[in-house]
Amino acid sequence: MLPDDMDAVFLALGHRDRRRMLDLVRAHPGCCPRDLEDQFPFSRIALLKHLRVLERAQLLHSEKQGRQRRLYLNVVPLQLIHERWTTDFSSLWAGKLTRLKYQVETTSTPSKRKQKHG
Amino acid sequence: MLPDDMDAVFLALGHRDRRRMLDLVRAHPGCCPRDLEDQFPFSRIALLKHLRVLERAQLLHSEKQGRQRRLYLNVVPLQLIHERWTTDFSSLWAGKLTRLKYQVETTSTPSKRKQKHG
DNA sequence: AGCATAAGTAACTAAAAGGTTACCTATTTA
DNA sequence: TAAATAGGTAACCTTTTAGTTACTTATGCT
Numbered sequence: 280m281l282p283d284d285m286d287a288v289f290l291a292l293g294h295r296d297r298r299r300m301l302d303l304v305r306a307h308p309g310c311c312p313r314d315l316e317d318q319f320p321f322s323r324i325a326l327l328k329h330l331r332v333l334e335r336a337q338l339l340h341s342e343k344q345g346r347q348r349r350l351y352l353n354v355v356p357l358q359l360i361h362e363r364w365t366t367d368f369s370s371l372w373a374g375k376l377t378r379l380k381y382q383v384e385t386t387s388t389p390s391k392r393k394q395k396h397g
Numbered sequence: 398m399l400p401d402d403m404d405a406v407f408l409a410l411g412h413r414d415r416r417r418m419l420d421l422v423r424a425h426p427g428c429c430p431r432d433l434e435d436q437f438p439f440s441r442i443a444l445l446k447h448l449r450v451l452e453r454a455q456l457l458h459s460e461k462q463g464r465q466r467r468l469y470l471n472v473v474p475l476q477l478i479h480e481r482w483t484t485d486f487s488s489l490w491a492g493k494l495t496r497l498k499y500q501v502e503t504t505s506t507p508s509k510r511k512q513k514h515g
Numbered sequence: 516a517g518c519a520t521a522a523g524t525a526a527c528t529a530a531a532a533g534g535t536t537a538c539c540t541a542t543t544t545a
Numbered sequence: 546t547a548a549a550t551a552g553g554t555a556a557c558c559t560t561t562t563a564g565t566t567a568c569t570t571a572t573g574c575t
Contacts, residue, residue, distance in 0.1 A: 290407070290408065295401075329563090429552090440536085464543070
């Protein structure tokens with residue numbers, strides 16, 4: 280997964296209403312934008328834009344059916360991120376080590392750097 | 398974890414350079430902003446701002462030591478999100494079911510809604 | 516045919532993000 | 546003590562986000 284794609288996913292998730300949209304679509308696969316409309320405090324247009332953000336991040340997939348657009352959750356990006364982060368931050372996600380801060384362990388001294396002026 | 402806090406975490410992660418900062422701090426716990434400076438294409442001030450974003454999201458913790466500020470990774474927010482999402486999207490994260498789209502399963506018909514004009 | 520509905524586009528506004536330069540403060544250390 | 550260094554603020558600029566209203570398009574139904 281490219282960094283830009285990962286940006287898109289995290290940014291898409293960085294909005295509570297968008298997360299709620301995912302929840303709703305998961306709970307009602309195949310629902311349409313119109314169905315979600317009442318659930319949010321903003322206009323239909325704003326809703327459509329949020330859905331676009333989720334689609335760009337590939338968290339949602341949609342297909343046109345008649346005059347409606349039906350929405351489906353796509354969990355692949357979530358799975359890829361999960362994999363990536365359980366690999367890179369392996370022990371950290373695990374939750375088995377419940378130390379609050381990483382510093383408790385190996386704490387390195389800040390490197391003494393060369394002076395710049397020479 | 399409050400929705401706003403979760404927003405902060407996801408938004409903080411939605412930038413490749415900030416993710417790289419986390420990687421670096423994880424690899425060098427206790428390092429200082431100055432140590433990270435050369436690693437990024439932007440100015441020191443920009444770096445400081447990014448670090449603030451990560452601190453606001455509580456992904457980084459810092460403590461002043463002399464004239465330096467030492468940085469530490471805090472994995473708690475990651476763990477909390479991981480928990481939340483493995484609960485809510487439980488089967489989805491798992492990766493065991495590798496269906497590409499969720500729609501393959503229970504697909505509900507979009508609800509026929511009451512007409513508005515009455 | 517003709518109206519109601521679902522969706523999409525355009526154009527605009529306000530606020531937030533991401534960056535900059537210039538300047539200030541506080542510790543080291545030669 | 547004085548210079549170099551690490552960090553922090555202020556003020557500003559540009560781009561992106563998030564929202565709006567107004568209008569258009571296309572489908573479905575009576």
